Amino acid sequence: MSYIGILEYVIGVIHDKDIWYYVGEKDANGKHLRTDERYSSFLVDAKRYDDEDVLRWELEKLPKTLTCKILEIQRCPKCKKEFTEHPALSREDNATEICPQCGVREAVEVYARYNKAS
Ligand SMILES: [Zn+2]
Structure with missing residues (x-):
């Protein structure tokens, strides 16, 4: 599966110094999740949105006490892993x-390399 060109979003919830990902109200089988089950520290569990409007609408429904952030899922061209953090610039180009x-x-x-050369 490739996401190149298609941008997906997840909802991040700031929890102390960590970011948790919003999983959604229901699991994959349609079962309602408890409030404490709706957030995960793993990106793989996060509910993905390809429509920013839908995301904003769901964001509105979340408790106002939470500090939420819209996160873009990017795929690293080097290791092919998905990430949501601020990207680094490759030193190669x-x-x-x-x-x-x-x-x-x-x-x-x-x-x-520098240390070997000197
Ligand atoms: Zn990488």
């Missing part, structure tokens, strides 16, 4: 946006 983990990995590789 200074243009490609990659996931933060790959950004760190590239930085370490550059550092290792």
